[in-house]
Amino acid sequence: MAQLDDVAIVTAAPTDHEDHSSYVDWPAIIGGIVLASGVSVVLLSFGAALGLTFTAAADRPSAHMVGMGIGVGLWFIWVQVSSFMAGAYLTGRLRRRFYDSTAHEVEVRDGAHGLLVWGGAIIVGALIASSGLGAVTTAVGTTAGAAATAVGQAASAGMSADGDSYFVDTLLRPAPGTPATSEDRAPVTGEVLRILANAGSGDVSADDRAYLGSLVAARTGLDEAQATARVDTVLESYDQARTEAAEAAETAHRVGIISAFLIAASLLVSAAGAYWAATAGGRHRDERVEFDPLFRRIG
Incomplete structure (x- = not known):
């Protein structure tokens, strides 16, 4: 009967059985x-x-x-x-x-x-x-x-259409004691709105300012001096509102x-x-x- 004199024992190194298909968890x-x-x-x-x-x-x-x-x-x-x-x-x-x-x-x-x-x-x-x-x-x-x-x-x-309409209404408001006219205001209102829009970021021109004065005098019953003073006051307020709107837009x-x-x-x-x-x-x-x-x- 044959005898095994030498027996070799081989120990396998530990292996990592974890899945390495992706390192992303x-x-x-x-x-x-x-x-x-x-x-x-x-x-x-x-x-x-x-x-x-x-x-x-x-x-x-x-x-x-x-x-x-x-x-x-x-x-x-x-x-x-x-x-x-x-x-x-x-x-x-x-x-x-x-x-x-x-x-x-x-x-x-x-x-x-x-x-x-x-x-x-x-x-x-x-x-x-x-x-x-x-x-x-x-x-x-x-x-x-x-x-x-x-x-x-x-x-x-900015200055919306409603905001501009307010200034138009202020310009064409009848003088105290003057009866309101039944004449259609739409054409005049549209004309004034276009004048204000045409001014853009600048001032209303002298010709447009004078024309607005005549419109105000004809529609409100004010004399020429009062109409001119109203135009100057309203346009000054309009310029101030437009400036504030531009500043707000720039800040925004x-x-x-x-x-x-x-x-x-x-x-x-x-x-x-x-x-x-x-x-x-x-x-x-x-x-x-x-x-x-x-x-x-x-x-």
């Missing part, structure tokens, strides 16, 4: 996007209740519009950064780690997941803003689209530029914050950091 990313979107909606709804929206800033008087716009922009930056960082941190803690890389590579993968949360939350926010979900978009109310709409409305506020335009810049800046800062928060979450995941003692002290 989508469930963790989706969880981070949901958290970031939820935190953002809650904070923006709270801010909207306090009037911290670009629409509210555009409705403020010109003297306070820029300051209000900057304040709303800073609030928006804080909301963006905090919500993205919360979602990215959660993703970093939930991400499945593969033990086939260096510590630096692990950090890069965690940070990349944070950036995916950042990009995904932006896409979700854009879809919500453009989908016509009234209750949500009204509560949020501070997206770039809302800022552009508010600025556009304020910039086009500046608020729009500042708001758009702050929104873009907040997104860039949020990207850096999301990257850092995801790496912090991954580090706490690997170090098995527990928050139970903190919660026990709070409770």
Whole structure:
């Protein structure tokens, strides 16, 4: 009977049976996007209740519009950064780690997941803003689209047809004690409106001013001097209103530029914050950091 003198025992090296088809952990990313979107909606709804929206800033008087716009922009930056960082941190803690890389590579993968949360939350926010979900978009109310709409409305506020009609009515108002004429005023009103519109951003010409004086005298019963004085007074008020409207439009335009810049800046800062928060979450995941003692002290 043969005897085996030497027996060789071969021990196989441990193998990693984890699936390496993709290093992107989508469930963790989706969880981070949901958290970031939820935190953002809650904070923006709270801010909207306090009037911290670009629409509210555009409705403020010109003297306070820029300051209000900057304040709303800073609030928006804080909301963006905090919500993205919360979602990215959660993703970093939930991400499945593969033990086939260096510590630096692990950090890069965690940070990349944070950036995916950042990009995904932006896409979700854009879809919500453009989908016509009234209750949500009204509560949020501070997206770039809302800022552009508010600025556009304020910039086009100018002298409307109704505003010009008021000055026409003031010009053609009958003098006290003069009976109102039954003659149709529509042709004269249209003519005066065209004179005011033709003035544009400049003053009404001397010829048009004299013609308006004759119209006022003929329609109101005032003498020539009184009619001329009324024309001068009304045109002065008209020029002042037109100047104030132009200043309000220019201020609204500046608020729009500042708001758009702050929104873009907040997104860039949020990207850096999301990257850092995801790496912090991954580090706490690997170090098995527990928050139970903190919660026990709070409770």
